[in-house]
Amino acid sequence: FLSSVFALRRHRISTHTVRIMGSGASANPDLVKASSEVELKDAFASLSKECQQRVLQVIAGSAKDSKVCDYCASMSAQWEKILDNPQKLIDTAASKRSPFKFEVQNSKGEVDLRLGVSAVALPDGDTDFGKRYLAMIDKIQDLCKEYIPGGCKRQTTPHMSIGSVILDKTTPQEYNEEVKNRTGLIASSKQFLDAVDPPPRAKIQTLKINPDGCITLQLEHDPSQDKVMTKEDFEAALTLIPTCKAEGDAANERRKFKANDDGSFTLSRFQQVRMGLGGLGCEIKGMWPSGHMVVANLVDVEDMKKVPKDKLDELWAKCYEAWSPLSDEWFELKKIVSLCYVERSLNEGSVVVAPAPGAASVTAFPETSATATALLGGIFTCNESGDVFIDVEHFEARCADREKGQWQSFGAEVREMAENQHNVADFGDKNAEERMLALFKTYDKDGSGSVTEAEAGEVMKALGEELSEEDIKTMIKRADKDGTGCIDYKEFVEIMGARPS
Numbered sequence: 001f002l003s004s005v006f007a008l009r010r011h012r013i014s015t016h017t018v019r020i021m022g023s024g025a026s027a028n029p030d031l032v033k034a035s036s037e038v039e040l041k042d043a044f045a046s047l048s049k050e051c052q053q054r055v056l057q058v059i060a061g062s063a064k065d066s067k068v069c070d071y072c073a074s075m076s077a078q079w080e081k082i083l084d085n086p087q088k089l090i091d092t093a094a095s096k097r098s099p100f101k102f103e104v105q106n107s108k109g110e111v112d113l114r115l116g117v118s119a120v121a122l123p124d125g126d127t128d129f130g131k132r133y134l135a136m137i138d139k140i141q142d143l144c145k146e147y148i149p150g151g152c153k154r155q156t157t158p159h160m161s162i163g164s165v166i167l168d169k170t171t172p173q174e175y176n177e178e179v180k181n182r183t184g185l186i187a188s189s190k191q192f193l194d195a196v197d198p199p200p201r202a203k204i205q206t207l208k209i210n211p212d213g214c215i216t217l218q219l220e221h222d223p224s225q226d227k228v229m230t231k232e233d234f235e236a237a238l239t240l241i242p243t244c245k246a247e248g249d250a251a252n253e254r255r256k257f258k259a260n261d262d263g264s265f266t267l268s269r270f271q272q273v274r275m276g277l278g279g280l281g282c283e284i285k286g287m288w289p290s291g292h293m294v295v296a297n298l299v300d301v302e303d304m305k306k307v308p309k310d311k312l313d314e315l316w317a318k319c320y321e322a323w324s325p326l327s328d329e330w331f332e333l334k335k336i337v338s339l340c341y342v343e344r345s346l347n348e349g350s351v352v353v354a355p356a357p358g359a360a361s362v363t364a365f366p367e368t369s370a371t372a373t374a375l376l377g378g379i380f381t382c383n384e385s386g387d388v389f390i391d392v393e394h395f396e397a398r399c400a401d402r403e404k405g406q407w408q409s410f411g412a413e414v415r416e417m418a419e420n421q422h423n424v425a426d427f428g429d430k431n432a433e434e435r436m437l438a439l440f441k442t443y444d445k446d447g448s449g450s451v452t453e454a455e456a457g458e459v460m461k462a463l464g465e466e467l468s469e470e471d472i473k474t475m476i477k478r479a480d481k482d483g484t485g486c487i488d489y490k491e492f493v494e495i496m497g498a499r500p501s
Contacts, residue, residue: 068317071206075316076309078209086301089213114344115175115390117165117186117354119193119277121200121333123158123293129331134158137217137295139322140207144215144296147315150461151303152215152296157346157366160219160293163274163284165189165338165354167243172342172390179387187386188280189338190354193273199334200269201225202290204327207319213298217323221290222330225269234265241278243285256287273336339365340380340388342395349376357386401478440492451476451487 044052082089123137124130141154165186169175179186201222208218229237234257244250258266267275268289278284298304338354339346340362349372352362362380364372378394443451443459457472467475479487479495487495 068320071320072313072316075207075209075319076312079304079312081211082209082213082298083301083304085211088211089298089301092212092214092297113170113342114168115170115172115342116168117189117338117340117388119162119165119189119282119336119338120159120346121162121291122160122335122337124332124335127331129326129329132326133331136322136326137293140215140295140319143315143318143322145462147311148298148304148307151298151300151307153299154296155214155294157351158293158295159346160291160333161286162270162291162336163277163282163286165277165282167283167285168344172392172395176389176392179389182281183387184357184385185281186338186340186354186388187357189277189282190356190386192276192280193336193338196273196336198225198269199332199336200273201330201332202270203330204323205290206327207295207323208292209298210292214292214294215296215298216292216294218292219290221268221270223268225272227267227269227272228260228264229267231263231265237275237279240281241275241284242281243283244278253285253287256289258289337365342379342390352376352380352388354388355382355386358384359386362388436493436496437489439496440489443487443492449488450484451492453486456487 123133125134137158144152145154166175166178166182169178201224202219203222205218205220207215209215238244238250238254241253244253257271260266270290271287274284274287278287339351340354341351343350346365349364351365351372353365353367355362359382362376362382364376366372377398379391379398380388381391382388440451441447443455445455445458453469453472453476456476457467457469460467460472476485476487479491481491481494482488
């Protein structure tokens with residue numbers, strides 16, 4: 001222990017000298033002056049037991065301070081990389097925009113829809129760890145919104161991607177054709193995931209910023225779940241995966257596995273699951289040993305540039321305090337599901353859970369959300385085989401009524417604002433009238449009983465959406481039935497898709 005103390009002392013101890021002297025080290029100044037491990041041990045041994053204990057407590061605090069400093073420096077470096085090369089962030093932010101809120105375009109001005117089916121792992125809110133994990137995510141999201149108000153958006157549904165069942169398609173017609181050509185695939189992926197046993201175990205490695213602007217919890221896999229495959233079995237399994245048919249693609253995925261000296265490969269539990277899905281015909285890409293869970297998304301480089309360095313350090317230090325206490329705990333990712341989506345951010349009203357064969361209809365995700373069910377609007381259908389299709393007519397109609405879509409599709413994000421602003425801890429348990437009233441009050445900043453253009457714009461900006469004045473005017477006009485230029489409560493209830501009381 002004292003050897004590591006000396007290494008730490010050489011690195012940063014100058015900033016803590018006064019604290020050490022105040023802890024009883026003044027009884028032996030050689031403790032501060034020691035220039036070798038031997039001298040440090042001798043000086044430490046000459047202290048009383050009480051002084052030794054106080055010194056060790058201070059050094060432990062210094063070690064923690066050192067970790068926090070190193071972590072903040074690492075996050076700052078990742079932040080600067082994005083500012084130096086922001087294009088990936090800009091493209092990613094555009095790809096996650098809802099087609100029901102915006103004319104979705106990439107940096108080239110092309111319509112950029114992402115429609116598909118993906119297997120994702122979700123936090124388990126029914127366990128003690130799951131509750132603490134979700135509370136930690138909520139804390140980090142609140143911190144990011146506090147320190148980067150215009151440049152950051154909460155991740156509505158924190159999840160870890162396991163892999164694509166049907167990889168992003170660019171039109172409903174293309175998506176439907178793919179489902180038709182691979183009938184039964186969605187159902188078989190659901191059945192496979194339902195039977196995964198044991199579930200993958202993981203623990204938090206760190207919170208980091210990806211080059212695409214996603215603030216993510218990087219997870220570490222449990223090596224006790226690793227499995228070894230012979231080279232022959234591994235290569236045979238790889239050739240079954242549709243996204244590994246080309247040798248270049250196969251070589252790229254092969255590099256993500258641990259190759260052993262005897263030619264065999266070691267697969268983590270996550271890789272075993274991904275390989276199994278690939279064997280069914282799923283379009284799996286990125287077969288890493290573990291993965292990450294997106295917590296928040298950086299979306300505006302100009303707003304990011306406005307955040308002072310000292311405030312960023314303060315933010316990252318507080319984030320470290322939020323996630324690091326959980327980083328030593330292994331947890332199981334039991335809840336792995338296939339989700340069919342028409343927007344990558346998995347917002348309410350754009351996602352359904354893959355149904356079992358024979359199901360009469362699809363179920364909105366999250367399954368407990370009445371809002372998600374109300375917003376679906378018939379855009380998904382299913383057949384007896386468990387295939388999920390997009391109803392093109394309903395999809396295009398919802399996209400065409402973009403102003404109504406903006407009101408409705410921001411519902412989940414505004415609800416989180418309502419929970420924070422009105423201190424509604426049990427928001428999900430409130431009746432429909434109370435929930436709708438809390439949402440309305442989030443817009444109605446001055447309590448006048450109506451929502452003005454300025455108030456709607458303020459909420460959109462708080463959500464990280466810089467809508468133009470014309471966009472806001474059109475949004476208000478869509479809901480303003482009586483032509484007063486603002487939205488009363490009855491009009492708000494109607495535009496949000498609920499029946500007025």
